Amino acid sequence: xxxxxxxxxxxxxxxxxxxxxxxxxxxxxxxxxxxxxxxxxxxxxxxxxxxxxxxxxxxxxxxxxxxxxxxxxxxxxxxxxxxxxxxxxxxxxxxxxxxxxxxxxxxxxxxxxxxxxxxxxxxxxxxxxxxxxxxxxxxxxxxxxxxxxxxxxxxxxxxxxxxxxxxxxxxxxxxxxxxxxxxxxxxxxxxxxxxxxxxxxxxxxxxxxxxxxx
Amino acid sequence: xxxxxxxxxxxxxxxxxxxxxxxxxxxxxxxxxxxxxxxxxxxxxxxxxxxxxxxxxxxxxxxxxxxxxxxxxxxxxxxxxxxxxxxxxxxxxxxxxxxxxxxxxxxxxxxxxxxxxxxxxxxxxxxxxxxxxxxxxxxxxxxxxxxxxxxxxxxxxxxxxxxxxxxxxxxxxxxxxxxxxxxxxxxxxxxxxxxxxxxxxxxxxxxxxxxxxxxxxxxxxxxxxxxxxxxxxxxxxxxxxxxxxxxxxxxxxxxxxxxxxxxxxxxxxxxxxxxxxxxxxxxxxxxxxxxxxxxxxxxxxxxxxxxxxxxxxxxxxxxxxxxxxxxxxxxxxxxxxxxxxxxxxxxxxxxxxxxxxxxxxxxxxxxxxxxxxxxxxxxxxxxxxxxxxxxxxxxxxxxxxxxxxxxxxxxxxxxxxxxxxxxxxxxxxxxxxxxxxxxxxxxxxxxxxxxxxxxxxxxxxxxxxxxxxxxxxxxxxxxxxxxxxxxxxxxxxxxxxxxxxxxxxxxxxxxxxxxxxxxxxxxxxxxxxxxxxxxxxxxxxxxxxxxxxxxxxxxxxxxxxxxxxxxxxxxxxxxxxxxxxxxx
Numbered sequence: 001x002x003x004x005x006x007x008x009x010x011x012x013x014x015x016x017x018x019x020x021x022x023x024x025x026x027x028x029x030x031x032x033x034x035x036x037x038x039x040x041x042x043x044x045x046x047x048x049x050x051x052x053x054x055x056x057x058x059x060x061x062x063x064x065x066x067x068x069x070x071x072x073x074x075x076x077x078x079x080x081x082x083x084x085x086x087x088x089x090x091x092x093x094x095x096x097x098x099x100x101x102x103x104x105x106x107x108x109x110x111x112x113x114x115x116x117x118x119x120x121x122x123x124x125x126x127x128x129x130x131x132x133x134x135x136x137x138x139x140x141x142x143x144x145x146x147x148x149x150x151x152x153x154x155x156x157x158x159x160x161x162x163x164x165x166x167x168x169x170x171x172x173x174x175x176x177x178x179x180x181x182x183x184x185x186x187x188x189x190x191x192x193x194x195x196x197x198x199x200x201x202x203x204x205x206x207x208x209x210x211x212x213x214x
Numbered sequence: 215x216x217x218x219x220x221x222x223x224x225x226x227x228x229x230x231x232x233x234x235x236x237x238x239x240x241x242x243x244x245x246x247x248x249x250x251x252x253x254x255x256x257x258x259x260x261x262x263x264x265x266x267x268x269x270x271x272x273x274x275x276x277x278x279x280x281x282x283x284x285x286x287x288x289x290x291x292x293x294x295x296x297x298x299x300x301x302x303x304x305x306x307x308x309x310x311x312x313x314x315x316x317x318x319x320x321x322x323x324x325x326x327x328x329x330x331x332x333x334x335x336x337x338x339x340x341x342x343x344x345x346x347x348x349x350x351x352x353x354x355x356x357x358x359x360x361x362x363x364x365x366x367x368x369x370x371x372x373x374x375x376x377x378x379x380x381x382x383x384x385x386x387x388x389x390x391x392x393x394x395x396x397x398x399x400x401x402x403x404x405x406x407x408x409x410x411x412x413x414x415x416x417x418x419x420x421x422x423x424x425x426x427x428x429x430x431x432x433x434x435x436x437x438x439x440x441x442x443x444x445x446x447x448x449x450x451x452x453x454x455x456x457x458x459x460x461x462x463x464x465x466x467x468x469x470x471x472x473x474x475x476x477x478x479x480x481x482x483x484x485x486x487x488x489x490x491x492x493x494x495x496x497x498x499x500x501x502x503x504x505x506x507x508x509x510x511x512x513x514x515x516x517x518x519x520x521x522x523x524x525x526x527x528x529x530x531x532x533x534x535x536x537x538x539x540x541x542x543x544x545x546x547x548x549x550x551x552x553x554x555x556x557x558x559x560x561x562x563x564x565x566x567x568x569x570x571x572x573x574x575x576x577x578x579x580x581x582x583x584x585x586x587x588x589x590x591x592x593x594x595x596x597x598x599x600x601x602x603x604x605x606x607x608x609x610x611x612x613x614x615x616x617x618x619x620x621x622x623x624x625x626x627x628x629x630x631x632x633x634x635x636x637x638x639x640x641x642x643x644x645x646x647x648x649x650x651x652x653x654x655x656x657x658x659x660x661x662x663x664x665x666x667x668x669x670x671x672x673x674x675x676x677x678x679x680x681x682x683x684x685x686x687x688x689x690x691x692x693x694x695x696x697x698x699x700x701x702x703x704x705x706x707x708x709x710x711x712x713x714x715x716x717x718x719x720x721x722x723x724x725x726x727x728x729x730x731x732x733x734x735x736x737x738x739x740x741x742x743x744x745x746x747x748x749x750x751x752x753x754x755x756x757x758x759x760x761x762x763x764x765x766x767x768x769x770x771x772x773x774x775x776x777x778x779x780x781x782x783x784x785x786x787x788x789x790x791x792x793x794x795x796x797x798x
Contacts, residue, residue, distance in 0.1 A: 017794060019787050022729065024737040026794045070416035077578045078607060078668040082374055082571045083234070085729070086722065093667055097609040104604065 048102035154205040236345040238564025243405030249565030275314040281330035328369035351406040352378035353426030380410035382563030395524035403530035405431040423515035432532035528552040590627035620652040
């Protein structure tokens, strides 16, 4: 069922008509030519969310992402076109590069949330200065992190960060829907910082050696 | 695994044309092994009882060459062993030999091995072989991969795919595995070490990470053994291929004996003694530890823990050394698998993949780039464009700008490596992008695109984009030579290479021309009403010219005419699309 949905959504959004390079029929540009079944050049401008058939959100559905990615790579990997014409080989090469890159961009919440921001507002997040309340919050959390002395404290801290992450994600998604750029930038920057902090605490503080060291 | 000896003259699958038959070749540091699919199973090719062809080449003064067992027989001329270790640095002086009047390089010597193996395969199968999947160490850099592909081309082999050795082994084991969990391949060969972590799911065998060392293998164990004996007798052994082979033999005996006697004749004296497995293990411990550090790096890149791995598979002849088996078992807390012959499993996987590529397969292999690729920026700092363990194929672009007012040229230096400074990385190519319109510093926009294909080979394109100018330079980073120049360069070594290459190019041009003519004729029959009389006759004339040129069998005539027709038909295609959109 997911497979059908995926190709449908791709097709409807990328229904540019082109002339098949091989049979000259005028066809829709997705996958193979509906007339001669040769591989068609894929639309380059398609965004990673649409390409991989996942909802554009800060909280990408990893299971669907993984499944759709592997399905597409299986279909378009250059190995599947080794006995085909040079044109098809070239198309397969560039399309599977596009699929790999899209997956890489969505796999990490860091890059996928930034991508979503620039897609919605047409501006890169890094071009927007950090809002003062965000800096203040970061400052307070950094200070708190410095004074952690036991694994129990670190665990509580991780829970606190996780709650904050949930809030930031909710506010960010709402801001995206409301097309409120300032609010979105605020919560995305908060989220990205919290995400990094969460990784850092888990890696460096949540292990037995931390307890012994303190 | 079913292994069978193939009778000369029997075809793997009857009625197959030469075009859809392909072999797998494991081009190893010490041995080369070949395999082919027969009745749905990979069969390792055997010559008598032997499946391993020594990757040894003897170069004679008169220009003659002996390969394999014949090269090992004591003889005159120069014996070259382990040439694969020079492939990562194939233009370096130590990889170049002059014997008699012939200048040899790592590429041309490797080509001799492949040519010999091709002939051997053809005599066993009783038919011509033109295509192969050739395996390379996963950690081979771009230069070594290109060099391998060139060697194959000189030997008259079209490389369907360069396959990473651990991935090939995973394919061979994958035939018997139905797990969806990740597993590790520990591949220690004669000259190279690789470790890959793979995960099979949804019909894709995905490499999650790979790491390795192209200068670490069984050869280094031999060297450690020689050093150990030198130390015991306080002497120096000559560094000849004979001593190397002697040490290799001792090492092999130690895989199943606790203590072995040894003796060797030096010029005036004879040294002899006993060697215990404990002494040997202690001598190779630093090397074994080095492999485990590399394993940890690969694991870190996957973000998996060791207990999330289903199994660890041992590949490569050097994994027969008991100290390796023990070390791997202790490191992973799992007893490693090695039920397929570690010398043959890579060739088997290559054979399976050769069959899959020519006949279609249910599983697709998704590999990664082993070493990061980048560009030199101000101050000799490397800016990474593609990070290691990125799935391939991949394309990445980066925009650069000029740093001096009125600057009209920019040097682009492509490097491969993990280090921050250019001097610590391997230089792949350097080229200059010229004719940048003079502008204030920082306003020109130069986009550099790195494209890595499924063989792990890189193409770099640089484009200067202003309102009106656009230019691009393509680089095939290795020796700064393009394919045709390379063929010309090696012509003296291989007389037939160029004509083969031209024949291939001619065939491709003819196929492309015929396709274009057919397509255009069909389009004209549908929509010629969209064209004015002059354009129509121009198209028809260009088609007729191209048709006539096909009989000339001359690529230099056909190609420009084909490109011309392609150009002319472009605006017709645009008219047709516009027309179709108006209609709907």
